[in-house]
Amino acid sequence: MQAGAAEATPGRATRSRSLRAQRETLFYVLISPWIIGFLAFVFGPMMYSGYLSLTKWNLLAPPQFIGMGNYQQLLHDPLFWQSLKVTTIYAVVSVPLGLAFALFLAVLLNQRVRGLSVFRTILYLPSVVSGVAVSVVFMWVFNPSFGIVNSILGYFGIKGPGWIESPTWALPAMILMSLWSVGGAMIIFLAGLQNVPPELHEAAQMDGAGMWRRFFRVTIPLLTPTILFNLILSIINQFQIFTQAYVMTNGGPLNATLFYVFYLWQNAFQYLNMGYAAAMAWILFLIVLVVTVAVFATSRKWVFYQGGE
């Protein structure tokens, strides 16, 4: 990141150095809450889990150090590969789909129409509901013979699939379900849209830019910081999808929804194999870290900050 505008003001070298030192101190003072919290509550547990990944631990007896044993075993575990495959497919499809849908809804909700508050609340509603009720509701939504989805498809003369009861369709069902709760990303986009000054739109309109042109030339560039945020966060979150498998499908049928973190959780708390789970966690950590850093690297080309970076 480049130096801030204020520092670019010409001045004597010593003065600028002390100013820079002050700014650095200020930076560390301001982020100190996070640093303290990180050192107190997060760093230790992370390092400990790294150590655990080198042990065999059933949570009841003390951990036994086994070196890279868990990692070697993972390479030969078909369920590990299955869970990685399922999760990757899920993430690759649901991340762009979810973002596009959230953005679409946010743009709709940014129009000047009556009843906007009500529409916003309704569209956000699904992300507020949580827990068992949702899983029960969705089991009925996806029922092959009388669920809502297949009833609607039937209305158009399409015979719907078995959804969560079918090894082929269970994963698509999970992706479809993820669209239901895009309210979080939607509301962040909506907040981002507030930062698009109406004057810019008016100016573009004067220049004869049509609706689509304005959207892609004015709205989208100003929204790129928000898009970057939603993209990164949804990558991090979708790779860790867990609850749906835990409360709805139990990873089935035939491991079609054996999501990575669900398999990890099973290893940790059902199979009493915490060392193995920790090794899985660190592999996922590295994967997501690499993807995130790659996205950040490209972001320099497409993210535009009004305040400069």
Next chain:
Amino acid sequence: MGISRGKRILMQGMSAAVAMGGVAFSWSAAPTFAATPVTLTVSTWDSGAGLAAYRLGIQAFERMHPNVRVQIQSVPSTYYLPKLLTEMANGSAPDLMLVGDTNVNAFVNSGLLENLTPLFRQHKYGLNAAAYYPNVLNIGKVGGQQYFVPKDWADESVIYNKAMFQAAKLPLPKPGWTMAQFVHDAVAMTKFKNGRVVQWGVQLPGTWLRAGLEYFVDAYGGHIISPNGRTVNGYLNSPATLRAIEFYVGLYTHHNQISPTPQAMSGTFAKVDLLLTHRVAMEPTGPWNISTYRSDPHLNFGVAPMPVGPTHKPMTTAFWAGWGVYKNSPHLQLANELLAFFASQKWASIDSAWAMPALKGPTVAQMEKKDPVMKTFFAQAPYVQPLDVTRTRNWNKDVSPVLTNLIQQAVLQPKSNIPALVHAAVQQIDASLAQSYQ
């Protein structure tokens, strides 16, 4: 200067924040038990209405021990083990903990549980093995030593819709009825409309191993795993067990949709008792929903023992959970006394409003007299089979997922060669067991 000013505001902000938190804390701390010297913690996955029994029981116990407070730690079943294991790993487990049958062996192996055998031998605190249904008490034993005392128990019986039997002009199932009759009735009561099932003959337990496959293996005289828990070779692939698996899978594949599929049972119907939807004639299950059946004015139901298999012996499988005492409890003796309380007639009489006591005696006699449905459930006690799950260290990891997959595969691909699938399962399980016993 910006920084000092910044620091001052920062400090003010932080202290305000801490003060806010402090207010929050002092409100929350209103009910304190600081005056009492000893607190015992009891963990259970029962919740809601099920806790009423605990509250009454604990009141009674606290009256007997005025210096003791008992705190219930109620954790929903999906998160029960994660929380309990977290506490155990932290060395701060509850003094008394409820453990399910599939974890009995692992918990005993950890050496973190008190061996109760001497207490029973000396009849300490009134503990008496003879007062229990022997097969129900034995589930809490590992290597011949008693580590768990059953909280209560339940067994599997067939609950059926009388009206559907009458409509199909079938005799109601009686003790001693056979698997062949069971299948015949299920087929006869399965109804279609426009090619779609509108009524199933039976709601089979799908991949719920305890109620499904495990019962049928017992009924065919087979076993899943060796007595020492180290191999399934010669057990899971023994002729009897193989025939049981073929029979169980065949219930789905040889007959035209007499039951919802295992996928449906772990999908749409995972939380549903289909008897309550009036769409199914029979359901092999425990007694948990009896009171809900009774709340439905249109449901006329009855109960029969499980159909007998080729062994011609009456059998049932137990649903079981037991109390274990945490060895590192700072109040071990009181914890033992609390355990003994949960093994007393007093507790049985309180708990009987919600569950089936494992202790024989006046309470059970009264329940049997009052309620013919419960009488059928209690009558199965002598036929409860020992559970294969308590034989091995890590059933949940080594055995259960492979069997679940086996059933799903065999049902989803009706042409599959079951002996070959079983053979593959044996290899897989044994490899996994070898690791657990390394």
Next chain:
Amino acid sequence: MQTRADVAMKAVTYVLLIICSAGMLLPLLWMVSSALKPNYEVFQFPPQWIPSPVQWSNFPRALNFVPFLQFFWNTILIAVGSLVGSLISNIMVGYAFARLEARGKNVLFYVMLSTLMLPYAVTMIPQYAIFSQLHWVNTFWPLIVPAYFGNPFFIFLLRQFFLGIPRELEDAAAIDGAGVFTTIWRIILPLSWPAIIVVCIFQIQATWNDLLGPLLYLNKESLFTLQLGLQYFVGQYTGGWNLLMAASTVILIPVLVMFYFGQRLFIKGIIVGGVKG
């Protein structure tokens, strides 16, 4: 003046909004309808959308089934306690990452984000050990205090919004001699009002829907939160699905009301921003 194209646009917007809203609402209607049925009718199929008879008594029964008011207050306490901390810490840290230069800033930023990438299942036990050492088990502290140390999600969100604010405004303020907190208070906050509201909504909702945290750290019933109360309806000897649905519906309402009023402030944000900008 409205052109014909504008009217057509409006019509299309309405149609799309109504279709999307219907899709989002349908599953919830089943939830509400189940909340009004007798227990044995909940899973009837094909599903009956309009219960007959409508059993309103489920709502009072559900609310009396658990000490709801107590759980409600506990949840509010945790929500308010952590909201205060969340706002203070996240705004400070987010501003620093957006505007101040320092060696190691990039690395620290990645380290911060990376803490979101390790699944909680494997840090849960050591973290429990820390809070247990502090004797915080069975108190609200583990649920409130961490909020005072910033949350990477919010820090990143705020950083993105702060970066979108033109720098010139701050420079002008700096020339006037304003310190960093004055700048945040007078310039940054008014211009990023929508983002702050999003943080508030998410923080409160996170507390509202948190199950695992309260589940791990709270044992005494007198400390339970609403989500723990909901668990009372799930289990063997419970009130039943109709009551669960009724309770779930009721729990929704406070968050919805908060959201409804929260999102209305979005518009005010523009006005303030517009005047200043």
